[in-house]
Amino acid sequence: ExxxxxxxxxxxxxxxxxxxxxxxxxxxxxxxxxxxxxxxxxxxxxxxxxxxxxxxxxxxxxxxxxxxxxxxxxxxxxxxxxxxxxxxxxxxxxxxxxxxxxxxxxxxxxxxxxxxxxxxxxxxxxxxxGLKYSGSQANRLAFSEAVDGLTDGDAFELRAMLGHRLLSTGQDSYQTTTMQHRQKEQLAGAMTAQERWVTSNGKIDTRSARSDREQTAATQGFCCADPFQSPQPGQRHGKLCTSYGSCPACPLAAADPNEAYALARFLQLQELYEEARAELGSEIWRRKFENAYLALRDSWIPAVSTTANRQSAMMIMLTPLPGLE
Known part of the structure; x- marks a missing residue:
């Protein structure tokens, strides 16, 4: 085959x-x-x-x-x-x-x-x-596993490759252990993303994020080394971090690999911090966001603020960031 x-x-x-x-x-x-x-x-x-x-x-x-x-x-x-x-x-x-x-x-x-x-x-x-026998069924399963991995579990692509009329045929008869483990991981990821969205009151929503955007950090423009082991106050180990707005002052944070996008989000977040200072009052704002604001202004923005990144950042259409509370 x-x-x-x-x-x-x-x-x-x-x-x-x-x-x-x-x-x-x-x-x-x-x-x-x-x-x-x-x-x-x-x-x-x-x-x-x-x-x-x-x-x-x-x-x-x-x-x-x-x-x-x-x-x-x-x-x-x-x-x-x-x-x-x-x-x-x-x-x-x-x-x-x-x-x-x-x-x-x-x-x-x-x-x-x-x-x-x-x-x-x-x-x-x-x-x-002296070869190990491999029949047509084994070959089909091997190709099914390869297609499943390449398409991130796309059942329609699998059906097209196998030539099936029904989606259920591939799901019932062409599932390897590796494919089942991958599906469980995807389900677990979807469930934790849903839980994060709920517990953050809708502020952190990575469920529909673009595949080329980092989805680990609680604040857009950042990525996180380990979102399940957040050092931020009030966070539980083993649960996705929901400390929205705290990433600039977190030791696990890094800038999004797309520096132009990261810069655009950093500048957007800087404006949000300044708006929140007037809305929350100086004392609450200082306690919750001052360290993050200063780190963003003095370290993160200068690190990616090149001429090329600024020009590219101006062309990026951004969705609004949720408010800081």
Whole structure:
């Protein structure tokens, strides 16, 4: 199998199902075949896969070209529809095909109901070379795990790769232990983000933040070395920090890797501190935010305030920051 494609549509692939396309001038080899649904012998929906041109020796395009060239001489000896099948082979000397007068057959199972012939050949290949057997199901699970990791658990992408009609098929039958652990971690992350949003009275909301933005710190523009071990007053170890507005004075804080974005948020936060001083009163403000304000003004802003960062920061559209209380 290549690219996680199911075995049955590949076994029944025909020459008519192979074509070349050139979108935007780039060659792509397209294969189309039908997948029979579980519990049915009727022809199912068309499965389609496209492969770009590649110099890799095992690229699908090169493998297809090789098989076509390898079977070219025996196609004239294949009977009827067999001649159009992609995977052709000569039958064994004196075998049951020989008794029926057949010299050439394919893996499509057109002439019988034996669908395990390819599996038998793979088993023999592995045995002769001392390799661990890996069947089509194991290959599909491996590709499922790879797609799950690359797409961050996108069930729709997994369904497309597996060629399934229903999302539930992939969820029920193509879940590895690694995928299940990853899903549990994602669920735990979503639950802690939801809890943080609730306990911060909506001030810290990372649930819909852009994937390229840091989501660890309690204050936008910062990232945190360990948000579950906050040294800020009133925070509990093992819980995500909810000390909004305290990051500039925290030893675990660092600037967002995107310095222009960090600068834009720092300047926005500086204005917020100054507004809060008038609203909260000098005594409360001094106790809660003075250290953070001074650290932001005297250290954080100068550290990222380059000409290039300032020019870039001016172009960034920011959402308003929640008020300080």
């Amino acid at each position: 290549n690219g996680g494609e199911p075995e049955q549509p590949l076994r029944t692939l025909t020459l008519n199902g192979i074509s070349e396309h050139y979108p935007l001038g780039q060659k792509r080899t397209v294969i189309k075949s039908s997948k029979r649904r579980a519990g049915s012998s009727a022809q199912g929906a068309t499965q389609r896969a496209a492969f770009p041109a590649s110099d890799h020796p095992l690229a699908p395009e090169r493998l297809i070209s090789f098989v076509i060239a390898w079977t070219k001489r025996i196609r004239d000896y294949a009977a009827g529809e067999l001649a159009n099948d992609f995977f052709l082979h000569a039958v064994s000397e004196g075998g049951r095909h020989k008794r029926r007068g057949m010299h050439i057959d394919s893996y499509s199972a057109r002439t019988d109901d034996v669908t395990t012939r390819v599996t038998g050949y793979i088993t023999l290949f592995c045995k002769r070379r």
